[in-house]
Amino acid sequence: MEAIVFVITVFIVGILISLVAAQMPKVAYKQWEADAKEYLNIKDEAATKQPQSTIWDLHQLKSELIVRKQKHLCLAMLFLIACIPAWLYIHDPLAMGLICGVIGCILVGALVDWEHMYIPDETIVLGLGLAFSFLIIHGDNLEGHIIGAMVGYGFIAFLRWFFYRLRGIEGIGLGDAKMLALTGALIGVTDIFLSIIAACIIAITLNLLSQRKQSKEIPFGPGIAISGLIFYHLQLLNEALA
Template identity: 30%
Template structure:
């Protein structure tokens, strides 16, 4: 299919709209999970009074309406147009003029950039759908890990399923992808286990271990070393620039996600 300027513009608008939905999802989902975990902990401990809880169950992602967290006013469609509403309102709520977090336009732009190259590399609508869900899951993983320091298992399952289906769709031998998953999990789990044994502290979370396993299943065993190398170099650069501490720990999931997407697009465009 010839990519005309009109098609490219429509594609970008679609991606920005999907990015806006993703920004909403990554705000509501982790807070909902944390509130759910706190409720389960209270039930386990026999605590019935939740009046001291600082966690508020967010609105349902599908049915809940978006609202301003400052004034609680429900937002209309005119307030939710990706990038446009933020610019027209100069980064403030239309009702109470409280500042709106820059996370929303940044996520919309970042998501659009992450999926933009797919328009030139996919061969079929099914392949685009699988890659869209996979890359979207990597974006969710990155955002949630940066903001809340955990990686949703649902995203790992979705990445694994889409990765293996893409391998089948492209006629690849699944052996390399299964081995990528098994060895990817084993390598990071072993590193985590040894560090925990020696230093009595966790170097990596199990979410990171699972993420390397599913990205290994997507890209195959031959890309595992490259994923780890690129992710590690990126993390070292981040530490060099920003530093880490107990108050500012290092989420490794975004670096694995970035390395995986970089390698995929590199192979598609460079070879």
């Protein structure tokens, strides 16, 4: 009975996470558009004449779910599969809920990056808060995970600086650095470098298998997310076998 409740609950949460991932770019684009108009001093008369409906209203979320039902169901199933190891090896309900929240934030960031080439800051901030809350409750080596987050962010930030000095252009976004900081906080400093190598391989493989073969830009977020979750699940398995 407990397993059934877990599956149903996590699957429903996964659908909600998928809907949030679909709506977040729309919210960001509207905010960017408003900021640009304010900066350029452009008055939008149509917007002032009639109030605009919020992008998070239930009608729009329902329409999004109906139109792209298959995609949201697939992501919900992926979220469920990613959370199963936590349910098997973490017996504290609060700790399990926190780690499932971290997994959800990682998946949202990866999905948005794959489709829109940016990673929302909100998912990273929330994910880091949940991750460190889990580490405090679970009693893990907090210092090692803090260093893992710092190394993850610092590695990408250094590559970004080095590439800019070498080529004069920004070769990698800071969103990837934030995503690697989140996965570094989750897996700790021990496996962070192996995770980075695996993330590069996964990102390149996904790009070759997708329709982005001719694109010069490769979304690195999905590779970081998959690699981080794989190493975290391996750590759970090692703890269970120890």
